[in-house]
Amino acid sequence: MSDRSDIVQVTDVVVExxxxxxxxxxxxxIDRGELRVLIGPNGAGKTTLCDVISGKTRPKSGRIVIDDREVTDWPETAIARLGVGRKFQTPSVFDGLSVYENMELALPAQRGLRGALAGRASWRDERRILALLERVHLRALARTPARMLSHGQRQWLEIAMLMVSGARILLVDEPAAGLTDDETRLTAELLRDLAGAHTVLVIEHDMEFVRRLQSRVTVLNAGKILAEGSLEAVQADPRVREAYLGRGKHG
Ligand SMILES: Nc1ncnc2c1ncn2[C@@H]1O[C@H](COP(=O)(O)OP(=O)(O)OP(=O)(O)O)[C@@H](O)[C@H]1O
Ligand SMILES: [Mg+2]
Structure with missing residues (x-):
């Protein structure tokens, strides 16, 4: 059932x-300000669903509506400008630049350019960057080259870069992959923190992490939505159990 107040609406979409x-x-x-988790076995179509929302992949049929605008035929860059930000599994930070400089590069294009011409970001941008770094526990590392960061710290930097870019709808693919337990816990806290002011869609395999997100879960399997609800409810669903049967990695 379509809920016209949803900020992201994917309707009758087929991808081949x-x-x-x-x-x-x-x-x-996805409701405005919601944190939603997308789970499902390998090849279920999770990344593909993010790809059609961000405009990377065109559906064969159907409609994508974001923030009341039909964006089905929009180029990926236009959808990004609308506020859709993407975080891929592999962090795409610049190793040779400091944490702070990476944030400067992520500023919205015009401000980034003005900053580059002036040799630095504006005072307001600087305050914003430092506040965001504080929020992802990287404030003390602002001058540190990104190559010195742990895997978890790089994930947080990338999330902070998404935020400074002005993205309001964050699509986050497997943020907990390869993190330590402590990093996983902090990442879950960060994503929960972002919800409300942002709308967040998280793809994740790690069920302990998903449990920490305490959010509504959508289960995809073989390209179809199998179940939607709390983690407890979907885990109790026999169709979901069947889909995961024999898939130890995601059990
Ligand atoms: N560009 C492409 N060309 C051909 N087939 C593709 C393409 N992208 C995805 N697929 C196929 O579509 C299906 C869904 O892939 P998708 O990457 O969305 O799965 P996923 O749920 O993200 O899986 P994983 O958990 O492994 O990341 C898979 O069978 C995949 O092989
Ligand atoms: Mg995927």
Whole structure:
């Protein structure tokens, strides 16, 4: 059922690759300010769903509406300007630059350029960057080259870069992969913190992490939505159990 107040609305969307149906979704919506988790076995279509929302992949049919605008045919850059930000599994920070300089580069294009011409970000941008770094526990490392960061710290830097870029809708693919327990806990706290002011869609395999997010879960399997609800409810669903059967990695 379509809920017209959802900030992200994916309606009757079919994605095919060479005739193979990777996604077939009658309706998927995310409420404004919601933190939603997308789970499902390998190849279920999770990344593909993010790809159609961000405009990276065009659906064969169906409609994508973001913030009341139909963006189905929009180029990826226009959807990004609308406020959709993407974080991929591999952090894409610049190793040779400091934490702070990476943040400067992530400023919205115009301000980044003005900053570059002036040799530095404006006073307001600087305050904002430092506040965001504080929030992701990287304030003390602002001058540190990004190559010195731990894997978890790089993930947080990338999330902070998404925020400074002005993204309001964050699509975050497997943020907990390869993190220590402490880093995983902090990442879950950070994402929960972001919800409200941001709308966040998180793809994740790590069930302990998903449990920490305490959010509504959508289960994809073979391109279709199998279940939606609390983690406890979907884990108790026999169809979900069936889909995960024999898949030890995600059990
Ligand atoms: N560009 C592409 N060309 C052809 N097939 C693709 C393409 N992208 C995805 N697929 C196929 O579509 C299906 C869904 O892939 P997708 O990457 O969305 O799965 P996923 O749920 O993100 O899996 P994982 O948990 O492994 O990341 C898979 O069968 C995949 O092989
Ligand atoms: Mg994926």
């Amino acid at each position: 690759f060479d005739g193979f149906r990777a996604l077939d979704v009658p309706y998927f919506g």
